[in-house]
Amino acid sequence: MPILDQFRLDGRRALVTGATRGLGFEIARALGEAGASLIITGRDAAHLDDAASQLQSEGHTVATLQADLGIPAEAESMCARALSEFDRIDILVNNVGGRRINTPTEDLALNEWQRIIDLNLTHAFLCTKLLGAPMLKRGSGRIINVSSISAQWAGRAMRGRAYETSKAALSMFTKSVAADWASSGVTVNAVAPGSFLTDANRRWITEKPEFEGEVASSIPMGRWGQPHEIGGLAVYLASDASSYMTGQVIVLDGGRLLW
Numbered sequence: 001m002p003i004l005d006q007f008r009l010d011g012r013r014a015l016v017t018g019a020t021r022g023l024g025f026e027i028a029r030a031l032g033e034a035g036a037s038l039i040i041t042g043r044d045a046a047h048l049d050d051a052a053s054q055l056q057s058e059g060h061t062v063a064t065l066q067a068d069l070g071i072p073a074e075a076e077s078m079c080a081r082a083l084s085e086f087d088r089i090d091i092l093v094n095n096v097g098g099r100r101i102n103t104p105t106e107d108l109a110l111n112e113w114q115r116i117i118d119l120n121l122t123h124a125f126l127c128t129k130l131l132g133a134p135m136l137k138r139g140s141g142r143i144i145n146v147s148s149i150s151a152q153w154a155g156r157a158m159r160g161r162a163y164e165t166s167k168a169a170l171s172m173f174t175k176s177v178a179a180d181w182a183s184s185g186v187t188v189n190a191v192a193p194g195s196f197l198t199d200a201n202r203r204w205i206t207e208k209p210e211f212e213g214e215v216a217s218s219i220p221m222g223r224w225g226q227p228h229e230i231g232g233l234a235v236y237l238a239s240d241a242s243s244y245m246t247g248q249v250i251v252l253d254g255g256r257l258l259w
Contacts, residue, residue: 006241010035014238015082015089017069017127018096020047022198023146023230027093030231031238032060036091041078043068069096070119072126079130088138091238092131094124094170095146098200099163113162120166121173128177132186139185142238147171147192149253167192171249178247187246189237194253196225220255 014031018024019040028051032038038060042048045066052062063086067078082089097120101112124145135141151167171190178188195201195215201224205212216223233252236242251257 001240003241007235007239008035009091009235009239012090012238013037013039013086013088014091014093015039015041015065015127015131016093016095017041017123019093020044020051022200023193023196023227024093024095025051026227026231027095027144027146027234028062029055029058029060030228030235031091031093032058032062033231034235034239036238037061037063039063039065039082039086039089041065041067041069041096043070069123069127070115072118072122075123075126076130079127082131083134088134089131090135090140091142091144092127092135093144093146093234093238094127096120096123097146097148097167097170101162105161108162116162117166117169120163121169124170124173128173128188132177132181135186136181136184141186142242143177143186143188144234144237145170145174145188145190147174147190147249149192149194149251149257151192151249152251153257174249175247182246187237187242189242189245189247190249191230191233191237192249192251192253193230194225194251194256195219196227196230198227218256218259219253220258223254225252225254 014036016028019028020042028038028040048064052064055062065078067074069075147170148167150164151171174190
């Protein structure tokens with residue numbers, strides 16, 4: 001097969017969680033541009049409709065499933081609907097995640113800790129379990145988890161540490177499931193992004209303008225990543241081009257962890 005054809009995703013269906021904006025939206029867009037039909041999830045109906053409309057206006061085939069995947073019961077329900085409404089899912093991108101709090105560990109309530117763990121880790125476990133099982137039966141599939149460089153690095157400005165802990169666990173979950181499923185034709189890999197100019201980070205910058213320069217100066221490339229820059233890596237991991245890669249956590253951070 002010609003090398004560029006190995007990156008094509010024609011005839012495959014990709015489900016991307018948390019795809020209404022930011023990295024999830026750009027991953028969905030990139031997979032669509034490579035030929036995949038899309039299912040995107042989001043917890044806000046208006047944002048979900050807006051994202052779907054934008055992707056459809058660009059020529060992509062898009063379906064939506066509304067759910068707050070940080071709530072385990074809703075993650076299970078979303079997977080049940082996906083399996084009921086679609087004949088197969090070939091690519092699963094577990095992108096939902098976030099920090100949302102900045103409370104010191106000594107002040108962090110147990111329910112807040114659990115909420116962040118569920119948001120970043122439990123949803124990925126449930127989606128992998130429920131949507132990955134049919135992949136195992138078919139003998140083919142791609143699972144991509146979105147971890148973070150915070151899985152390897154304790155940020156100086158962060159507090160509470162539930163985010164770093166959950167992302168570190170997600171990276172190890174990736175490796176463990178990849179080892180279990182490697183001989184069954186299902187690959188499991190992760191992307192660990194660094195600092196990207198997503199909507200959430202732009203809001204941080206609005207509140208603290210000096211934050212943008214402080215972060216950029218800590219990155220060897222001297223700048224934040226643009227959300228679209230994750231797309232090519234997502235297509236690679238979803239495609240036949242990565243057929244001999246599994247259990248890897250690929251850092252995409254402009255070189256930040258080098259320093």
